Amino acid sequence: MGISVSRQTAALIAMVLILAFALLVFSAPARPKVAAAGPESGIAAACGPGSRTGHADLDDNLQTSDRLTFAVRTPSDYDPTRAYPLLVVFPPAGYNRRQSETFYDLTTEATRRGFIVAYSDHIVLSPTAVSRQAKVAATVASFFCVDEASIAYLGHSDGGLIAEGIPAYVPKAGAAPHSIVASGAGITREDLAAMACPSIPAVLIVHSRSDERFPDFGRGAAAYWGRCAACAPENLNALADGCRDFSGCAGGRRVAYCETSLPHKRWPSMNTAMLDFIQGTKAKPP
16 A cells, blocks of 8 residues: 655655755855965975875875775975975864864864875774874875975874874884874873883973863873973973973973863864974964
């Protein structure tokens, strides 16, 4: 026995479906835009013509050799023969590459400063996950012309743990970062101290004293990185909202700690300060 539907009911159903589709389309976050970096960005004639096949602007579906998917954003005027600094952004728990890009909101400003930016999908934390995420930077460099002396790792929560964990746990698994920016990371000084000190020229740790998931983890991690860089000990316990650079670090290395009062799930509004730090200027408060 068939089910009959009146024309009025069918029209109503069609209208509801159209409205639902429109809401889905128009409520989706705007696609982040890349910016031009200028003709002087990057290192000229660093890669041979035709040696890199990655295309300019936005590429959403690249993969490492073990099929971890990531997205790449380049300056809109990307030149495949010029070597650009690379910013690898690791995701918070449960975020895929596109959600992570929206969460961090780094694409436009980072590409304007001349960075190639990579956003990877989240995978459940494990030693294998750290090793898989470690392959992203080298994979990007196989497709795009990257200045391998100017690679930075950045992340929040699980992403911050990955940013710190790759050089600490699998230092030979991927391209070595020049800079690390880790926010709200669930990694302790004791976790890090179990490994030999990685030789990272610049490390910025950001953490909230109100972080309910990883309380006080940031100060201990910053102290670890300060010790690795042979910096003078810093008393971070009395630090209010703001940043403190460690002093006396060996060989021009830099370690800084910034504290906020935000809940764990919030990404701090420090993108400009973080990019400044990666590019070699002093850490600034949010």
